[in-house]
Amino acid sequence: MAEEVKKVALITGGGTGIGRSAALALQKDGFHVIVCGRRVEQLEETASLGATDKPAITAIATDVTNGASVKSLFSEIENSYGRLDILFNNAGMGAPRVELDELAEDAWRNCVDVNLTGSFLCAQAAFKIMKSQSPQGGRIINNGSISAHAPRPNTIAYTATKHAITGMTKTIALDGRAYSIACSQLDIGNADTAIGNRFTKGVPQANGEIMVEPVIESDECGRAVAYMASLPLDTNILNMTIMATKMPFVGRG
DSSP states (O other): OOOOOOOEEEEETTTSHHHHHHHHHHHHTTOEEEEEESOHHHHHHHHHTSOTTSOOEEEEEOOTTOHHHHHHHHHHHHHHHSOOOEEEEOOOOOOOOOOGGGOOHHHHHHHHIIIIIHHHHHHHHHHHHHHHSSSOOEEEEEEOOGGGTSOOTTOHHHHHHHHHHHHHHHHHHHHTGGGTEEEEEEEEEOBOSTTGGGGGTOEEOTTSOEEOOOOBOHHHHHHHHHHHHHSOTTOOOSEEEEEOTTSSOSSOO
C-alpha cells in the first residue's frame, strides 16, 4: 500500500486576521501548516491556537520582501516536508491615506514591496517546488481584494498592487498548466480584522462622505481558502469574491 502523501500549506502573514483564520481552517482539514511573517510572537500565538489532534502549525520568521529570507523559508519547508501543496500569499499592507500628490515615495515602495514583490518571490519559490515534486503540482492562492476591482479614495499604492495581483494570478494560472499548478485569487471585502476594523467606525466614500460599513468575520475568509485548497488540481476557482453582503461595492454606493 502506497504511503499517504502529506499535505503541506504555507501562509504568509499568518500571525493575525485572515492568515490566522486560514491557518486554523487548513489545519482542521489535515494540512501540515507553516505560518510566516516578521512578527514571531504573533506567529507563535497562531501556532498555539491550533488543534492538538492535528498536525502542528509551525511558525517561521520571514521577511517576504527579502529574496534571501524567502529562499531560506522555502529551503526549510522542502527539507522538513519534502513538498508544498498550498501557498496562500496573504501578507499585505496599505499606505497612508493622503492625496495622491502627497504620497511619499518610500510609502509607495514599501506597499509595492510587500503586496506585490513579496507575493511574487513566494509564488516563484513555491512554483519551483511544485514543478519538481512528486506527485507534481500544487495550488497558489493570492489574497487580492475588492480593491483589485475598484479603488477607495486616496489608496493609489494599495489599489495598484492589488490590480497587479490579478495579472500575476492569471499569469501563474497560465504558466502553471503544464505542471498541474493551479492559481486562484480571493478578493475580500470588509473582513473584520485589526486592519478592517476601521469599517465599523466609518470610512471615506467616493462622494466625500464618511460611512460605517458592514463587515464579515475573518473566519469566513479562512473557510474560503480551505475550500479552494480542497479542490482537485484539475479544478480551479480563478476568482472568488467574499464580501459583506451589504457593503457599498456593487451598484453605485
